[in-house]
Amino acid sequence: MNKNRLLQLLMAHQDRPVSGQEISDDLQVSRTAVWKQIEELRKNGYEIEAASRRGYRLVRIPDRVGTEEIMLHLTTARLGRPIIYKDTVTSTQEIVREEAEKGAKEGLIAVANEQMQGRGRLGRVWQSRPEQGIWMSLLLRPQVPPRYAPQLTLLSAVALAEALDSYLPEPTTIKWPNDIRIHKRKVAGILTEMQADMDEVQTVIVGMGINVNQNDGDFTEELAEKAGSIRQYAGVRQSRPQVIASILKSYETWYNEYLTNGFGAVKAAWTAKADTLGSFIQVETSRQTVEGKALRITEEGALQVQRSDGNTQTVHSGEILD
Ligand code: BTN
Incomplete structure (x- = not known):
């Protein structure tokens, strides 16, 4: 039976019970099959009232980022198809890597409720506690030369930032990269x-x-000053599966644009959201700290900095210090 359809049906009628007969007619399955599926949903945290003769009513939707929950909101053609959901993982990057090695297609995503070894850029740890955020990895197989790969990094920032903007009272900005x-x-x-x-x-x-x-207090002391959540700015909790679907939609739109027309529009959108271009910055690279005015990004996604001696230095990887 299509679990998704059952959920859709229950969600569409949260104001009244839906009878077992109505569900079994709609889904073309027996009433026993319906009952089993309802039990399955309950195990996953859905609160479903069952009134004898009147049927089933969905009372509470759990805050779950499982496959079915995301599928309910997903409107993409390729990204997020398929979805691998696991409650706890070391890192969703590893799940996708294993799937890629087995030949998985572009578009596959792995999502976890919690990561035990979430990884950040430059070898850092990424705090990935259960329920609080979205920890997700996406597999792409773009047919481009390796030197263009940093463009995808900037594309990812644009796609993600635009998707998050629709949940926030004011637009996000991007700090390079x-x-x-x-x-x-x-x-x-x-x-x-x-x-x-x-x-x-x-x-x-x-x-x-x-x-x-x-919420305030959920970040470690070290992160408390530097990190923020959508909830802290929007004032309300957000549905994580819905946010995931929005991100994948935005990503697919930008990725299609990039594959069809190249980097131009991505670069312009990135530049419009950049919050450090034009300012005096310090960038820490693996070898040195570069100081100067942040000028622009290159076609390769590198950052150009005008040093005080007048020379322009191109930085490919590093961290802008706040
Ligand atoms: C950064 O340092 O800003 C990058 C953080 C990336 C974290 C995500 S969470 C999902 C995926 N799995 C990981 O282990 N890291 C990335």
Whole structure:
């Protein structure tokens, strides 16, 4: 039986019970099959009232980022198809990597409720506690030369930032290369991991960590000053499956644009949201700290900085210090 259809039906009639007969007619299955499926939903945290003769009524939807919950909102053609959901993982990056090695198609995503070893950029740890955020990785197989891979990093920032904007009272900004911020606090981060041979990218795994429902006090002391959540700015909890569907929709739109027309529109959108271009910055790279005015991003997604001696330095990887 199509679990999704059953959920849709219950959700469409939350104001009144739906009879077992009505459901079994709609889904073309026996009433016993309906009952079993209702039990299955209850195990997953759905609160469903059953009144004898009158039927079933959905009373509470759990805050779950499972496959069915995301599917209820998903409007994409390719991204998020399929979805692998696991309650606890080391890192969703590993799940996608394993699937990619088995030949999984572009569009597959892995989502977890909790990551035990969530990874951030530059070897950092990414705090990924249960229920609080979205911890998700997406598999892409773009047919582009490896030198273009950083473009996908910037594309990811644009797609994610635009999707989050629809949940926030004011627009997010992007700190190079791809921290999504609001009032200079980081609400989402992206980790892009690529495998390529000499001429072509094989896989790109885009890991997205979004702080959704954390409240004051939910971040560690170290993060409390730098991090923020959508809830803190929007004032209300958000439905994580709905936010995931919005992100995938936005991502698909930008990815299609990129594959069809190239980097131009992505670069313009990224530049419009950048919160450090034009300012004096310090960038820490693996070898040195570069100081100067942030000028622009290049076609390769690198940052150009005008140093005080007048020379322009191009930085490919690093962290802008706040
Ligand atoms: C950053 O440092 O800003 C990047 C953070 C990326 C975190 C996400 S959560 C899902 C995926 N799995 C991981 O282990 N990391 C990424």
